Amino acid sequence: MRHAAKSSRLLDTRVIYCGDNLDQLQKLPAACIDLIYIDPPFNSNRNYEVFWGETKEKRAFEDRHASTQAYIEFMRPRCIELARVLKKTGSFYYHCDWHASHYVKVMLDQLFDEDNFQNEIVWKRSTAHTDARQGSKHFGRLHDVLLFYTGGSDDYTWNQLYLPLSDEYVTSHYTNVDSDGRRFRWDNLTGPGGAAKGNAFFEVLGVKRYWRYSPKNMAELIKQGLVAIPPKGKIPALKRYLDKSKGAALQSVWDDLAPINSQAKESLGYPTQKPLTLLERIINASSNPNDIVLDAFCGCGTALVAAQNLGRQWIGIDQSPTACRVMAKRLRDVCKLREDESYWRQGKGFVVRDLPWTETQLRAIPPFEFENWAVIALGGIPNKVQVGDMGIDGRIYPLSAVPKKSGKAAGELDFMDDWYPIQVKQQDKVGRPDIDQFEAAMLRAKRKKGFFVAFDYSADALKEVDAFFRREHIVIVPFTVKEILDERIAQKLA
Numbered sequence: 001m002r003h004a005a006k007s008s009r010l011l012d013t014r015v016i017y018c019g020d021n022l023d024q025l026q027k028l029p030a031a032c033i034d035l036i037y038i039d040p041p042f043n044s045n046r047n048y049e050v051f052w053g054e055t056k057e058k059r060a061f062e063d064r065h066a067s068t069q070a071y072i073e074f075m076r077p078r079c080i081e082l083a084r085v086l087k088k089t090g091s092f093y094y095h096c097d098w099h100a101s102h103y104v105k106v107m108l109d110q111l112f113d114e115d116n117f118q119n120e121i122v123w124k125r126s127t128a129h130t131d132a133r134q135g136s137k138h139f140g141r142l143h144d145v146l147l148f149y150t151g152g153s154d155d156y157t158w159n160q161l162y163l164p165l166s167d168e169y170v171t172s173h174y175t176n177v178d179s180d181g182r183r184f185r186w187d188n189l190t191g192p193g194g195a196a197k198g199n200a201f202f203e204v205l206g207v208k209r210y211w212r213y214s215p216k217n218m219a220e221l222i223k224q225g226l227v228a229i230p231p232k233g234k235i236p237a238l239k240r241y242l243d244k245s246k247g248a249a250l251q252s253v254w255d256d257l258a259p260i261n262s263q264a265k266e267s268l269g270y271p272t273q274k275p276l277t278l279l280e281r282i283i284n285a286s287s288n289p290n291d292i293v294l295d296a297f298c299g300c301g302t303a304l305v306a307a308q309n310l311g312r313q314w315i316g317i318d319q320s321p322t323a324c325r326v327m328a329k330r331l332r333d334v335c336k337l338r339e340d341e342s343y344w345r346q347g348k349g350f351v352v353r354d355l356p357w358t359e360t361q362l363r364a365i366p367p368f369e370f371e372n373w374a375v376i377a378l379g380g381i382p383n384k385v386q387v388g389d390m391g392i393d394g395r396i397y398p399l400s401a402v403p404k405k406s407g408k409a410a411g412e413l414d415f416m417d418d419w420y421p422i423q424v425k426q427q428d429k430v431g432r433p434d435i436d437q438f439e440a441a442m443l444r445a446k447r448k449k450g451f452f453v454a455f456d457y458s459a460d461a462l463k464e465v466d467a468f469f470r471r472e473h474i475v476i477v478p479f480t481v482k483e484i485l486d487e488r489i490a491q492k493l494a
Contacts, residue, residue: 004286011312013292014337014350016304018324021296022315025081033085034157034291035312036283037303039095039274040075041203082296083111088153091118091286093146095274100144112149121146123278124255140193143378146282148295161285162247163256174242186230187239189213205229250285257281272299279306287312301327308335321355321365322372328352344473359455359481370426374453377484391441394422396451421450430478432460439468439477450476456480 010032017024027305042347079094083441092112096104109117149157174183191199191210199210204218204227212219221227226239260266260273279302283293289311295303298316304327307314318324331337331350343349356362362370375394382394397419423438430452442450452465457478465476 010292011315012430013315014344016298016301016316016318016324016328016350016352018321018356020319020352020353022078022081024317025078025085025296026080029477030084030087031087031151032292033294033315034090035094035283035287035293036082036090037095037279037293038082038093038257039272039295039299040078040297041272051369057228066105071100072103075104076111078296078444079107079111082294083295086151088151089156090151091156092149092151093121093282093286094149095144095146097144098141101147105147106148108149112313113152114136116150117147119146119148121148122253123257124253125259129380144310148286157286157288159285159288159292161281162409164247164258165242166248167244169248170242171416176239178239181230183242184239185242186233187240189218189227189236189238207235246425250281254278254281265269270483274302276302276306276309279303280310283307283310283312298327299323301330305330305334309338320369322369322376324352325373325376355483356359359485362481363455367426371424374424374479374481374484375422378422378451378453378479391423391437392421392445395419396422417427419447421445421447422450423450425452425454429458430454430455430461431458432464435461435468435476439464439472439474442474442476443472447474451477451479453479453481453484455482458464 011029019252057354082092083119094104094108094476105117105118105120123146124142125144126142170183170257176184178184184359189204189209190213191212193199194210195201199212200214201210202215204211204222207229213221217486218227221238222432227236228239229236233458257275257277258274266273266276283303287293290313292313292315293303293307294315296317297306298318300323301316304314304316308331316324316327318327328350338349339349339351340349344351356365356373362373366375371393371418375382376397378394380394380396383392421438422441423434423441433451434454438450438452457465458482462478465478469475
């Protein structure tokens with residue numbers, strides 16, 4: 001169930017900012033955020049295989065920190081700003097792994113105050129790991145760490161969460177069944193510490209003791225039939241019924257949330273994508289409806305989707321234009337949010353700020369970023385494997401390709417072959433050879449229509465597009481970047 005969240009009067013929300021989060025954080029007022037979650041690149045010295053390319057440029061998603069010191073130096077000024085914008089009643093979660101978690105905690109203790117450290121949460125993200133294969137001289141590294149701090153007030157937002165009781169616990173503890181068939185267990189009613197702990201001394205069912213409950217509350221429990229002397233006991237005890245149990249209070253080890261893999265329904269193929277259930281748990285525990293949630297390294301936008309679904313306000317920041325477009329598409333597709341400036345001003349939609357919308361800016365970004373900007377702008381899906389992509393950078397699936405029902409029974413394997421290829425070139429003028437290569441790719445893939453994106457085309461290139469249609473009856477639609485920026489693409493996509 002999705003909740004309608006009201007716009008904040010304090011600052012702009014439902015906004016994705018593209019750029020360095022340090023710059024954007026410095027623009028936010030102090031003590032304005034209720035909940036902060038960040039999942040910055042880990043200091044692991046490994047290059048992530050991002051979903052739009054395995055070995056091409058991965059600048060925006062590489063771990064660029066040559067050492068732990070460099071990583072901490074990069075994160076410190078950002079965490080200073082995050083501590084500044086967090087409300088006194090707010091909460092902060094830093095998601096990291098074993099590479100630098102201990103150094104990160106020392107830094108956070110200094111910035112947030114070690115007295116405001118609440119938990120080191122262990123999330124078991126996998127059941128097995130290749131780094132513990134035969135010959136390895138260490139245990140398998142199966143978990144991430146979430147360092148949980150609060151803003152300084154003892155009255156910080158906290159909603160206790162519960163998990164279902166395990167079958168083993170129910171079997172071993174709820175061993176009694178009453179005449180109605182309800183399972184229950186006996187619980188101690190005596191008050192440890194006596195009067196020193198504020199417990200009252202009085203008689204219950206003929207037994208005088210210090211009790212956990214006041215005489216008035218005890219009388220009410222007796223009236224409800226919840227207090228009795230167990231068959232094999234001598235002291236009154238409390239009946240705790242299984243069907244009244246909230247479950248087991250959530251602890252600091254989370255081993256019940258499955259990670260994202262390539263088969264997961266919500267998977268975008270994003271290298272560090274976290275499960276929606278993980279972010280929903282954090283948001284439910286540490287915020288209330290219409291609170292403001294900030295993710296300053298929001299990647300593919302899982303925290304934003306969770307916040308939107310749970311009726312919170314949100315702000316996202318990421319330096320990658322591609323990531324910003326991916327998360328915007330996800331908010332449109334999953335949350336059914338409208339990306340529209342005028343709609344957003346009415347407090348209903350969302351917007352993306354500071355994307356490289358000029359031709360000059362688009363010429364300056366890395367080639368793989370440009371390719372994915374163009375593919376996503378056309379409503380396509382970037383090619384997962386760009387090396388050996390055979391001249392195809394992305395695919396557009398027409399509306400007719402999507403069945404009314406999903407799943408194998410609905411003919412999923414049949415409709416998936418209905419797609420149009422996209423080729424992208426970050427060059428001022430595409431020539432005839434570039435068109436020839438795309439034609440060969442289309443013929444190999446047996447496609448009848450395809451799309452090309454560039455800044456401009458030579459006369460020979462456009463002549464070949466026309467000749468290819470007359471010769472092979474295959475359509476190539478040439479787009480210019482200006483047409484995309486001016487949003488003059490609907491007619492050509494039809």
